[in-house]
Amino acid sequence: MGTEAQTESQAIRPYAASLELLRKVGLRPTRQRLALAKTLFMEGGHRHVTAEQLHDEVMASGVRVSLATVYNALHQFTENGLLRELVIEPGHVYFDTNVVPHHHFYEAATGRLEDVDAAEVDFSRLPPPPAGMRVKGVHVILYIERDTARAAA
Amino acid sequence: MGTEAQTESQAIRPYAASLELLRKVGLRPTRQRLALAKTLFMEGGHRHVTAEQLHDEVMASGVRVSLATVYNALHQFTENGLLRELVIEPGHVYFDTNVVPHHHFYEAATGRLEDVDAAEVDFSRLPPPPAGMRVKGVHVILYIERDTARAAA
């Protein structure tokens, strides 16, 4: 098994994979959307980004994109199930590349968000929804902070 | 037991109570802050308001206040533990008069928020916080929607 064959079959080929992703949801694979998709989805692991962060990052990678286009793309990606919108602190909308239902750790001091798998949270008690309503989803935010009172125990 | 005695001892006297509330947290009881405190805290039940909603409401009650003052007051109230800030949908900060830890139902279609008492939620499983961190608080948001598939059963 040559390295090339392995590379082609197993490793992520960002361009091809991004192209396919966009095709799948019916968005034209433009240079800009490809660059954004590559940055968001092709670097392994899940991400939480703001429009501005993503814009800076893509620009830094050498692709010129306008901020308006980043906003457009983020919303189109969201509408097509590629991203999930998260609002936790005032004035900042995060886009989460993890679209499977899950929860979050949030460190207010740094603004850092970290995923919590849905399987890591279970409820032994939940209230019944108001009359005529049904619960469509649950989001648990665990606010964390540096543990200063840290004994070696 | 005369009605007057009862009124004075039991019923809420908005002005006096608001005044005392502001005094207690060390904010000068100005006409504007008194009006805002009365609207927020003296009508029974808990509230979730945006700055603009509150501004409209207080203006409608006949007290002239500028929107900037409403923002100032909301933040001062928050800093002094009288309110809790909530961000659930982009572009809107809600201020919650319920400052005891609790959770929320949220109906996206209408923007309606409803309190869920902390006692109504229990966890049978929670993840350990990241190394060196501790969990400071938990907020559960239960997304609800109209239950259309409603059989009479």
Added chain:
DNA sequence: ATTAATGCAAAATCTTTGCACTTTC
């Protein structure tokens, strides 16, 4: 009198939009 709070309008953010130009199909 002193000190703080208010109001206004202007500024700062973040986000969306209108329209000419460019790119993809």
Added chain:
DNA sequence: GAAAGTGCAAAGATTTTGCATTAAT
């Protein structure tokens, strides 16, 4: 070459700020 997407700058929306005026202690 038709349809969709992009970029820019301008407009919107929400929130904050600077400073003269007004009110509370």
